[in-house]
Amino acid sequence: MESSQHIISIVKGEENIAQMKKENNKIHPRDKQNETRNIIHSVKVGVSLVLVSLMYLLNPLFHQVGENAMWAIMTVIVIFEFSPGATLGKGLNRGMGTIVGGGLGCLAAFFAHNIIGGVGNSVIIGTVGTYFRLLPKVKQRYEYGVVTLMLTFNLVMMYGVRANEKVWEIARQRLLSIVMGFIVCICVSLFIFPLWASDELHHSTVSTFHDLANTIQGCLEENGILVSENESQLIAGFTLCNSVLNSKSKDELLANSARWEPWHGKFGFCYPWENYLKIGNVLRELATFVLAVGHSLQSSKQDMASLRQTHLEQFETCEAIGSRVAWALRELGDSMKQMKKCEDNKGSSILAKLKECREELSLVISTSKVAILENGQVLAISSLVFLLMKVVDKVEELVKEVEELGQIAAFPTNITIPLSS
Structure with a gap:
């Protein structure tokens, strides 16, 4: 019986390896x-x-x-x-x-x-x-x-x-x-088929917003915390964060080239490319904390699994906050993509929603809830909450940078549907 289980596990492992090789051989x-x-x-x-x-x-x-x-x-x-x-x-x-x-x-x-x-x-x-x-x-x-x-x-x-x-x-x-x-x-x-550096910098910045949003949301989903069948997705997210961290020289080169380009598309003369570099720096700092969140969940997955069974409410709060942060990043990315200011029809800004996330995170590690946990569990949940706090801080900083870009570049107002509570 045991030998048959070993054979099944080996076959599954070979199938997973073959699947991963197939995915790697695909042309992106x-x-x-x-x-x-x-x-x-x-x-x-x-x-x-x-x-x-x-x-x-x-x-x-x-x-x-x-x-x-x-x-x-x-x-x-x-x-x-x-x-x-x-x-x-x-x-x-x-x-x-x-x-x-x-x-x-x-x-x-x-x-x-x-x-x-x-x-x-x-x-x-x-x-x-x-x-x-x-x-x-x-x-x-x-x-x-x-x-x-x-x-x-x-x-x-x-x-x-x-x-x-x-x-x-x-x-x-x-x-x-x-x-x-x-x-x-x-x-x-x-x-003859101009390849604009300004377009490449603009699109790469927008895609970074969406990629980091998908990564942070994937880290905090149930499969992400348990790190079971979806481990390949987490590894892909970590690879993406590493590529964001190594994008500084490329962004500076593109911004320097964009400054020389004539008026084309929606980009006029003296377009604020320096603000794109500021946003890129904050995105790299955010990628650092997103990477830390993923590795923290991986290193303490046993404590996280036991905590999920006994304190499901705390994990649901973290997952909900991850979804809100991902929503905020996508809204900011869409705002830059459409080159329009990001506002909703109820007047509540993204900063207000991020402030709510901060208050909810402070309740997750309240004294009454932490006192009944074991030392390893306290460390695991505290590390997660601390890193999520840092993620929220960086997203708030991104909101201010995108708003500054919108003011300098004269973005028109865009009305969007607010996130449902």
């Missing part, structure tokens, strides 16, 4: 979207390279830029990015760096009558350029321009010392070829 919709984006980007880069190659093939263009046509090809390879904003920002940095560096290089070559003077100018420009390159604000948006300035200055100045009579013509041809490569990149990036 986001992976398909990324693959489509990669193909579009590759085609656009190829089209741009074909267009700038005409500078070699067409005689009128070749007579204007000469052998410096190679700089147009290098410009396309260097500055072409996924989004038009990133391409525009990098192209403007390269253009300004080339103009300023070329101008300074020509002046240095004109005034440098010997090698010592030329080296001295290079040291000064290199020192000043490197210093400004290391400044945080300059490094974030203009680092590439400063590097181009330093490179162009030294190339033009050193060549001008040896061949002063040709330096102006070389600078003109090089600048013209870079400008032509820049124009090709911008036109292709803007008018």
Whole structure:
């Protein structure tokens, strides 16, 4: 009898492993979207390279830029990015760096009558350029321009010392070829299937709200607390929280690219992308506490199971609070998705509902209810309540950040149906 039970358990375990492998081998919709984006980007880069190659093939263009046509090809390879904003920002940095560096290089070559003077100018420009390159604000948006300035200055100045009579013509041809490569990149990036960084940042922020809402609600459901058949869903939720925690650099890159983008869709000039970064920081802090809630339930699942049998009311309160928090996150996500202010037709705000959650959580670990519990059970329920308090705090902070974004971006008012009590 025991051997047959072992065989059944082994078979079930193998079936679960096979099912998990099958799920892992499925192509996620986001992976398909990324693959489509990669193909579009590759085609656009190829089209741009074909267009700038005409500078070699067409005689009128070749007579204007000469052998410096190679700089147009290098410009396309260097500055072409996924989004038009990133391409525009990098192209403007390269253009300004080339103009300023070329101008300074020509002046240095004109005034440098010997090698010592030329080296001295290079040291000064290199020192000043490197210093400004290391400044945080300059490094974030203009680092590439400063590097181009330093490179162009030294190339033009050193060549001008040896061949002063040709330096102006070389600078003109090089600048013209870079400008032509820049124009090709911008036109292709803007008018052929543009991949806007602002749209990606907006949609990823909205999806993070909904993903965290699903995770926190799933953690506090009955199957989540017992950690029985639904353990794979919890692991998926933990993986999602970890991906949110690692999204800071990506969000900053997208926000920096979005600042360069022209007016398109619902995003106007000077759209408050800095507020998206603030919201992203709070979402990462929230993901930390959601992750802690899940691991706390896993580590104390035996105490939680025994508590559920004897003190069902406390668990139902925690589950109800989890549902309300998830509802609040979805409302905030929908508010950002629709770019409308979140208000309900009874005038009770999300903050008021979160305040009720805080009061109910304080009653869960009241002295009269905790006194009859064992030490392990007290620790388990207290940890859960403490972490849920922190979750509520972060959601309240998110409400304020989203409201601030709505005021700065001039969101219109949206009337929604309130959460049923």
